[in-house]
């Protein structure tokens with residue numbers, strides 16, 4: 001498995017799988033989720049609605065992942081995963097790690113050769129970027145998977161730097 005970092009917009013990635021930082025409703029939202037639905041077109045939402053009706057009436061649980069078409073995006077599939085909202089009182093790292101493990105598992109089931117991840121939970125859900133990056137890189141490295149090309153697509157220079165540090169094993173001091 002090769003891990004690479006890209007600064008940019010995840011909707012432009014031509015990876016087999018693009019991971020969406022969704023919410024449990026699967027009905028869209030802001031951030032990555034909004035961009036994916038906006039640029040991928042209505043086929044993605046239509047399939048999300050079918051998945052809700054067939055399997056996830058109560059919502060897709062936090063830490064799980066499920067695949068749909070990528071609609072008009074260059075990717076072949078979207079894997080929707082629900083990150084945990086960051087909490088100062090409770091350690092939810094294991095749920096965030098689960099998002100990466102489950103997304104890799106679904107990508108393997110699909111036979112994907114490449115996968116692009118955003119920084120799950122590090123936007124609307126409030127996760128500190130350095131910690132989100134450490135969990136993301138650490139989990140992907142520790143997960144056996146057939147998918148050979150794993151990309152993290154970071155929107156901002158700060159996010160890119162946080163992932164660079166995590167990849168090099170040099171977190172911020174303190």
Ligand code: AR6
Pocket residue numbers: 008009010011021022023028029030031032033034035083118119120121122123124125126127153154155156159
């Ligand atoms: N490409 C790559 N990264 C992006 C893009 C993009 N097009 N847009 C934003 N980011 P977020 P979350 C970065 O909020 O924290 C939605 O409303 C962003 O700067 O997308 O898991 C859902 O419906 C941040 O670093 O996801 C949920 O309700 C990172 O992607 C909720 O937000 C993740 O930010 C999920 O929140």
